[in-house]
Amino acid sequence: MLVDVKNLRHTYTQGVTTINVLNSLNLEVAPGEFISIMGASGSGKSTLLHILGCLTKPREGTYRLGETDVFSVTSNELASIRAQQIGFVFQMFHLLPAMSVLENVKLPFLYNNTPAKTAHERALEALQQVGLSSRTHHKPMELSGGEMQRAAIARALAVNPELILADEPTGNLDSKTSLEILTLFQKLHTNGRTIIMVTHDKDVAHHAERNLFLQDGTFQ
Ligand SMILES: Nc1ncnc2c1ncn2[C@@H]1O[C@H](COP(=O)(O)OP(=O)(O)OP(=O)(O)O)[C@@H](O)[C@H]1O
């Protein structure tokens, strides 16, 4: 398994109230799978994705990513896992407006000491994979929504991560552009990428190979 999560439990505390978000959640993802996670608003999809992305530590549970027992490594090791093994794609793209597309795609290399020339080549390669070679020197504001998301996907792909996590990646796109992005995910999946995509849209979810539904803190 690439991802092996067992007995995950997570709560948020605000003042005197405690919200139980995830409870007794298990998840196994084989390398190369394309999975969708659906669930109502507030059901904990983003929380789970943050945990899988090593951004949040849950109250309880174990998480193996490849050979690593994620919750038992040091924070330095965790930072390096985040930088090398995980690519994030968000609903709002999160591109830096002052930088060109190419510079945005090169950003993840800042965190793993990659030589500039290699970073440059791999960023161009990632942009080619998402069909954005002709837009490398544009600023994000000069792109269409679909192009912005493709640039963000290129940035997620650039370091060649084992796992791609996408939180509502088509949430800000019209249906035609959404389809374009989903087709791209399917292509990446065909090329062996492992993708976990959160969505509240059934039609979007069905582009994945396996559909999971989050309810009452766990998969139904
Ligand atoms: N940092 C936080 N502090 C306190 N409560 C939080 C925090 N983040 C999320 N929550 C609460 O935890 C629950 C799960 O939130 P989460 O963002 O994971 O849901 P979601 O399934 O992604 O929802 P949506 O579909 O609306 O994006 C919600 O009730 C939310 O209010």
Ligand SMILES: [Mg+2]
């Ligand atoms: Mg969310």
